[in-house]
Amino acid sequence: MTATAAAAGSRRRAPRPRDEFDPTPWPLALLCGAAGGGCALLAFPPYDLWMLLPVGIALLGAGLLVRSALLAMLVSLLWGLALFIPLTQWASTYAGAAPWIALGVFEALYIVVFGLLARTVMVRRGLCLSSAIVVSALWVGIETLRSSIPWGGLPWGASAFALAESPLLNLGPWIGLAGLAFVVALLGQLLLFGALALLGRRRRGFTGFSGVWPFAIAVAAVLATVVAPHPMNRAPSDRPSMTIAAIQGSMGAIDPVSYTMPEDVFPNHLEVTEDAITRAQQDGTALDLIVWPEDSTGWDPRQDPQLAQQLTSAAQEAHAPLLIGTQVRVGENERLNQSVLFTPEQTTPYAYSKRHPVPFGEYIPLRGFFSQLTDKVDLVSVDMVPGQEPGVMDLGALGQGQGKVGILICFEVAYEPLVHDVVDGGAEVIVVQSNNALFGDSDEAIQQLAQAKVMAVTSGRSVVHISTVGQSAIFSPEGRQIDFVGHWEQGALVADVPLRAGITPAVAAGPWVAIGLGAVGAVGWIAALTGDRRALARPTPRRRRRGD
Known part of the structure; x- marks a missing residue:
């Protein structure tokens, strides 16, 4: 060498x-x-x-x-x-x-x-x-x-x-x-x-x-x-938008001991709804859907003829169905967090049950174990059980106009798989019903609103995010803010919300x-x-x- x-x-x-x-x-x-x-x-x-x-x-x-x-x-x-x-x-x-x-x-x-x-x-x-x-x-x-x-x-x-x-x-x-x-x-x-x-x-x-x-x-x-x-994200050929009124009725302070909803939550939302319907009629606007937030009616109004009649009357006055948020008892120790549709025809043909209850907030996992560590578990006395089906409401199939509406409840908007599920199920717009009143004046509401905007862009769907006390907004699929109501304010989001039927690469990749x-x-x-x-x-x- x-x-x-x-x-x-x-x-x-x-x-x-x-x-x-x-x-x-x-x-x-x-x-x-x-x-x-x-x-x-x-x-x-x-x-x-x-x-x-x-x-x-x-x-x-x-x-x-x-x-x-x-x-x-x-x-x-x-x-x-x-x-x-x-x-x-x-x-x-x-x-x-x-x-x-x-x-x-x-x-x-x-x-x-x-x-x-x-x-x-x-x-x-x-x-x-x-x-x-x-x-x-x-x-x-x-x-x-x-x-x-x-x-x-x-x-x-x-x-x-x-x-x-x-x-x-x-x-x-x-x-x-x-x-x-x-x-x-x-x-x-x-x-x-x-x-x-x-x-x-x-x-x-x-x-x-x-x-x-x-x-x-x-x-x-x-x-x-x-x-x-x-990405090119086409609108349905027969209907580029849906006119939605989302109602933020606000409420008094939640009881710091029992954490029950105040009694004014229902009448406040009903009052703002009636005002929104009146303004829409004066403007010549035909509403396609009215949306109330999570927990806006307390316990299931289908079990209360007086509340049910008031909701039906509002739907009849608007000539549009009304989607409300409520709690439904399941036996003695469990409950469902539901969105229920009330129609002008005095029917409730659709209900979505929240699929992802929040641990330690809506149910207590391993309750026996954690009860030994803190008595705070007693704040959640009735555990929420999850629903099984993605929330995709086909208004056409229900005889309530046209359009497929995806439904998410509160924290569900932060979970990308749940958002993808409703888009894959055919949703052309996404409605998020939330109750931020439990979090007082903290930054939770504005942080959740940012999540709604991000999910609107990634999913290629308009998002109508409506809360009992705010902050509430409507975002286009490109992330443009269409309407907004601030924290602890009363008001209604009313807009022609863009519909989309295409799938973004992010949703396709799952x-x-x-x-x-x-x-x-x-x-x-x-x-x-x-x-x-x-x-x-x-x-x-x-x-x-x-x-x-």
Whole structure:
């Protein structure tokens, strides 16, 4: 073998440099965790500083670049607590401080799991494009898990719900909630790469002023979404819109002990309904459907002839069916949360039962166990049981005009599979009936309204989101706000609501975007485990002093 060949073979066998970045000092890492969670919080309503969500994820990544896995766990926990405890403050309104804090801590544990997985990838693979993709996919996987497990999960705080006022939402009809989460996390990784380079913390790849490039790519990607085309989403050929009146009657304060609905909820909604009908008739507007919110009639008005007659009379006056929200007893210890249609013909031909009751809010899972921990479970004395069928109401088949209306109740609007179910079932518009009165003056109402807007865009359907006390609004399939009523106000949303019959790519893909990205994250993490690289730089030894 010649000397030249031997040298070439030696070069081929030489390992690549393994040190890519300096570890983050522990005080700074903890600060990154707390500050990153705070940035993420400010991305959600009522602040709507959506651009801070990638910044928050970048700070989390910086805090994970430490030598100790235990320290990385603490950084992740701080990040999760800084986001979820204030974000879910609304839970304390009826449940008290202890359950609220427990909920925030539980949600933060998912961030701890993500932090450990992401740290493994970044430390073993280094900061490169492949690791950025894997870490972003892991973010999607953990967010999907948090939105699904346990007891159906809680999507509150999902990345996409911070994008209601962002141009990134234009990608929603194409890639859905999981795709939006991936984009946000990838932007966060780019910001992390750029910041480490500019701060001189990187040894390879983008270093020094070359770190400007990741920032430039991130900004350019966001600007490009401003002109992202919307999928062609055709209207039904025979009816491009439906005239809907959604009624926000408001009410007095809920009893802080029994949490029963005040007696004025029904008469308030009836009064606003009559006013809306009168104005519509004066304007020459023919209503196709009137919608009341969740819990707007208390217990089932079909069992109360007087209430039923008042609802029927309103429908007869409007020459349009009336969809109300009510509670229906099932035996002694269970109930259904239902939407019931009252027609001018004195019939109730359709009812939808809420499919996803909220654990600890509408029913108590493992009641015997949790009753040993807190007496707060007694606030939910009658457990809600789930319905079985998606809420798709075909008005034509019911002899009540034309149009297929998808129905979701309150928190169901946050669950992408439930939204997809009604669209797949033929819904041309989606109605969300909600009761936000239990959450007082908290930010729950405006956060839920942002979820409705995001789901309108991703599903390609107009969303009529109507609450007992607000905030209520109608959104077009493109996310345009058509009408609005504020918090604790009385009023009616009346509009020609656009109908759609096409399917967006996000709905067509269903859960496969989340499954695919989650699989990429899992495979990438396993591949990182099998490697022997370490991207953290070794500590620089101190120079020996003279005389040592």
